[in-house]
Amino acid sequence: MNKTRLAILFGGKSDEYSVSLHSAAAIIKNVPQDMFDVTLVGITRDGKWLHYEGTADRINDDTWHHEMLSPVILSMDNNFRGLIKLDEKGGTFEKIAIDCIFPVLHGKNGEDGTIQGLCQMTGIPFVGCGMTASAVSMDKEFTHAICERAGIRMAPxxxxxxxxxxxxxxxxxxxxxxxxxxxxxxxxxxxxxxxxxxxxxxxxxxxxxxxxxxxxxxxxxxxMIEGFEIGCAVVGNEELLIGEVDEIDTKNDFFDYVEKYSQHNSKIHCPARISDELKAEAKKTAEKTYRALGCKGLSRVDMFLAPDNTIYLNEINTIPGLTDLSRYPSMLKKIGIEYKDLIVKLVDLAMEGN
Ligand SMILES: Nc1ncnc2c1ncn2[C@@H]1O[C@H](COP(=O)(O)OP(=O)(O)O)[C@@H](O)[C@H]1O
Ligand SMILES: [Mg+2]
Structure with a gap:
């Protein structure tokens, strides 16, 4: 069997650059070597695209760019699907054919439709939602507009x-x-x-x-919605698998940046400590949101559970945190999808129909 030539994009011109480094390092360490030929493309905070051949640890500690790396560009020519690596000194280039792109990027320029539009232009299948679903899911006003029209309750x-x-x-x-x-x-x-x-x-x-x-x-x-936050992982294109519902238990005012990544005063409970009926309702809301926004591949749907047991959609994350300990993989692990299998599944979903 031929290996799938997978390009993993990490970093990104985004405030969530460092979150991406952690997600990507974990994916690189867990991607089955017998199934994939991986090419790594690091995107610096200021938007340089570089071909990286070092270890995942150096991505994790953000030293990956401390060496001379060659620039790469994505070919927009559908007759050559892949990357073009430039040797600027020698004035030459090398073509690297790619079967699938995995943009392990978060936030702006990562999950807002921009990179997805670029990938769509290349004709190369890519992991996750398409351009429009990504853009609409990123924009909290547009998420409100589409989801409320679909009958999903959100905060005024x-x-x-x-x-x-x-x-x-x-x-x-x-x-x-x-x-x-x-x-x-x-x-x-x-x-x-x-x-x-x-x-x-x-x-x-x-x-x-x-x-x-x-x-x-x-x-x-x-x-402000009183109560607490719950989340639910969704994976799939047309046929969906819905993960376990988790719960954020925080002593802070809200789940802010520091808490999200330090969790000094917060704890994630997976499964959430709520009734089976409420879990089922949360899963239904997650699925409805995913379908209303036209998502594909993966997304984590975040909700609030109010004291009167009403569920409100908060937002949807089309490229949620993806380290092996992140909420999204943890919710899927509870329904029997191991982290390594999740990576393979996401690539399979991207390539479905190609
Ligand atoms: N309407 C709301 N009611 C209560 N808490 C909220 C509300 N909106 C946001 N928060 C709090 O702020 C956090 C971040 O908001 P969120 O909309 O999820 O933005 P981000 O895209 O930055 O994660 C949430 O996880 C929650 O703790
Ligand atoms: Mg959020």
Whole structure:
């Protein structure tokens, strides 16, 4: 059997660059060598694409780019599907044929449809959602619009775009009337809780708006949902496998960036400590969200469970954290999908129909 020539993209011009390094290092260590011929492409924080041939550990500790590496570009010519490695000194190039691309990238330029559009242009199958599903799932306002139309409950919200004459006081009053306190302000497009604040008064609102605008030109303000967060892993194209439901137990104000990656004051319970009925309902919401947004391959659907047992969709992550200890693989492990098998499955799903 011929090995699948797999290009793994890691890093990325994104605030979640380092999250990607950890996800990619774990995938590289676990990808079955007898099935795949792996080419690694590291993308630096400033957007350089480099061919990397070193160890996964040097990706994990972010020293992978401390050596001279050759630039690579993705061929947009569908008659040659692969990468073109440039030897800038010698003025030569080398072609590396690729059967499948695995963009192990998070956040902007990773799961927002940009890289997916590029991959679609190459004609090479790639892991995960397509361009439109990725873009819509990344944008919290568009997620609201599509999912609410599909009958999925979400927190009431207000949106605001950056503009020279934005009246923050008026926006606060409008938000207060529609949402009441506390509220959450979030950049419409970002991840890992960056730029997100919990708002209890006008001063915090003013500061929160400024902070969110540092990450995006559009922000959304949401009513705070009491209760706690649950999540559910989904894998598949048309036929879906739904993972176990997990639960975030945090003592913090909310699941912020530091907590997400340190978990000093938080614990993830998988399975969630909720009734079977609620788990079933959460899985149904996850599946409905996935289908409404036209997802493919994989996604983690994040929800809130309110004290009255109502489930609200929070957001969907089309390339969730993918280390072997991350929430997404852990939820699938509980239904019998081991990490190594998950990697193979994701590539198989990408190549389905090709
Ligand atoms: N409406 C809300 N009610 C309660 N908590 C929220 C709300 N929106 C966000 N949060 C908190 O902020 C965290 C990050 O928000 P989220 O929308 O998931 O953004 P990100 O894409 O950065 O992960 C959530 O995990 C949750 O802890
Ligand atoms: Mg989130």
């Amino acid at each position: 919200y207000v949106r605001a775009a950056r503009s020279g004459n934005l009246n923050v006081k008026k926006l606060y009053e409008e938000s207060l009337e529609k949402l009441s306190l506390p509220m959450f302000i979030k950049p419409a497009n970002n991840g890992s809780s960056l730029g997100i604040s919990k708002i209890r008064n006008y001063n915090e609102f003013e500061k929160g708006i400024m902070e969110a605008f540092e990450y995006d030109d559009k922000v959304i303000i949401e009513k």
